[in-house]
Amino acid sequence: MITTHVRHVLFDADGVLQHLPGGWYAAAEPFLGESSETFLHAAWALERPLLTGGEVDFLAALEGLLVEHGASASVAEVYAAVWGTVETVAATVEVVRRTRSAGYGVHLGTNQAPHRRHFMRSTLGYDDLFDVSCYSFDLGVAKPDPTFFHRAADRIGAESGEILLVDDSATNVEAARSAGMSAIHWTFDVGDELAGSGTAALVEHTGHAALIDQLAAHGVRL
Template identity: 60%
Template sequence: MTEAPIAHVVFDADGVLQHLPGGWHAAVAPLLGDRTEEILQAAWAAEAPMLTGGDGDFRAVLAGVLLEHGAAASAEEVYVAAWGSVQTDHETADVVRRVRAAGYGAHLGTNQASHRSALMRTELGYDDLFDVSCYSYELGVAKPDPRFFLLAAGRIGAEPHEILFIDDSVRNIVAARSVGMAALHWSFDPDAGAEHTGQAGLVDRLAAHGVHL
């Protein structure tokens, strides 16, 4: 149990609220063949500065990565297959709605560049799903930097001890706790290495932190 009442719940995106069906490798392997992992690693490295607000057109950056590695697939094909094909886990989204209906603040806290955030805000409807959304590219810092959590609390308008953060990364859990937040290591994905309990189990875990739906 937490020492102070929780008034807000912050949900991570990837692994908690959304996923790429089949995973990144399976999504692009038909396009990239036996160099898939090498190209993905290079693309993620090129995207990393954009997670904290770095400038650049990621599709153009991705095109450069593909050219450098001799891939025949176009940047648009690869982008749509991976970065543009994320799907919402509807059970978690239902828990988000229940959190809001019960009178708690329900917020998003995620490491994302602006190109993917645009999809999440509009096509996936996260601007309507959450009270406040905290994207790393807007905050200028990414998890697990403790500043991310402090800036998120400020954007929400709450003290850290009033917030419960749900994430599938141990590093992010440790960082959230380091600034005084309660934190829950959870994922809807049974292979993610976090606790996997399904919707009912998540509701029970929330109740253990004083968030009753």
């Protein structure tokens, strides 16, 4: 049994709270065909500087990529069908709600560019779900930089040792621990649909029963 004094739980987004049903490559395939994987990796590279406050016009750059790959669909159509079809994982959302009902602070800690942050706030409803949201774009630093976790703790208004991270990336988990947080390496699934989103190949435990067990091991009993 792990002995902690956890008062807050910080949840990652992709691979923990949300997913794209069927996977990113399948969503892009109707527009890009065999170029889907190459196109998406190029698009994610364009997004990277935006995670910490870069000035790239993502949609304009994405439009250029579509032209480069010979796609006939408009950037609005592709963006809506791919980036705009991310959904919450209902069982994880229920764990978040149960955690809050048990008296813990529940918070979001995620690497996101502004366009995805807006979608997550308005469409997925994260402003209502969480007490505090820590988007990398707002913090000016991205995971796995330990500074992300120090700034998240400051925004939450808690000591690092009072915060437990749930993240699908082993690298992020280790970085959080180095910043003084407790951390759980977990994802709702390790299927192909997460292959393009940066999910670590090996995850300690999967499934929501395992998540609840791990929370309990850190003193968070729902």
